[in-house]
Amino acid sequence: MRYHEMPPREWTSYYGSVYRCNHPVYRVCTLYREGSKGLCVIQQRYNEKTKATYWSAIDPWLTDKIYLRNGFKEYFDSHAKRRNQNGEYPTVTVRQIMWALRMKPIKRERWETVFDRSLI
Template identity: 55%
Template sequence: MRYHFEKPPIYLSMYGQRYICDHPAYDRCTLYEHDGRGLAVIQQRFDPVTKSTCWTEIDDWLTDPLYLHPGFRAFFDSRAAEGADGLYPTVTIRQIMWALKMKPIPKQPWETVFDHSPI
């Protein structure tokens, strides 16, 4: 039994788009958009050279499993909103995976988390 969501050997990335914005916490995200409303999803990355982390778009192999999940539409409808100054409501990859009851991706020791408040 798998305890974590694992990268498949073959994948497509048809849903979600890379979105560049001027958010205080990140400058790139994966944006899911429908009828003028959007939801940004971010994932934390580690730079071993500078020993720092940053928030960016999610891995390409995660975009389709999220979007095609049976609970995604309800989650999207509850969180998505129209963009204000080019910014959309944001969730982390872990928040959305837990909300959809998907097995999470493995947690890295350098990861930080946002609490349950909006990002």
């Protein structure tokens, strides 16, 4: 039995798009959008060379898995909002949305940090 979500050999990435903005935490995210409402999802990355972490768009093999999961529509409707004056949508981490949708989490790395269970 697998305890963590693993990348499949074949996958699609139809849903969600890469979105660039000037958010204080990240510059690139995965945006799920419906009409004028949107929800950004970010994932933490690690740069081996500089030993620094940063937040960016989620892995492309996860975009459709999250979007097609039962409960995504309800989660989106409760968390998504219109873009603010700075061009930013509400943001959650990939772990927050995976736990909320009762998905197996991706493997946690030692260098990862977490936000409280609130929107970013």
